Amino acid sequence: MVRNNYRLAKPFVSKLQIFSFLSNKQKDAISYNMNTLKYQEGDAIFKEGDDAASFYIIISGLVEIQIPEKNPIKFKNGDCFG
Numbered sequence: 739m740v741r742n743n744y745r746l747a748k749p750f751v752s753k754l755q756i757f758s759f760l761s762n763k764q765k766d767a768i769s770y771n772m773n774t775l776k777y778q779e780g781d782a783i784f785k786e787g788d789d790a791a792s793f794y795i796i797i798s799g800l801v802e803i804q805i806p807e808k809n810p811i812k813f814k815n816g817d818c819f820g
Contacts, residue, residue, distance in 0.1 A: 747772040750795045754818055793820035 747769040751757055757765055772795075777783060783794070783801065794801070795818045803811040803819070813819055 743772055743774050744769045746774060746797055747795065750797065750816060750818075753816070754795070756818065790820065794818060 744766075748766070751765050751769045751772075757768065760768075774797075777799075784792075786805075796813050796815055798815060801813040801817075801819070803813070805811070
């Protein structure tokens, strides 16, 4: 499982600007320690007021963050939030 997570995460971690200052060894460590989560359409990943304890990289699909009285924020493959 760890190897599969690493293979999925490594290309995204390597390309994200937020990690650009890290060494390859540090990027590898992050990639090895990432978890793969799958959500179904309509599932809530988090709700307003939840503790901000996770960082997400979208490998496949679309995530929409809905904030009352504002336009939804949309994230696609390769985007990150958290």
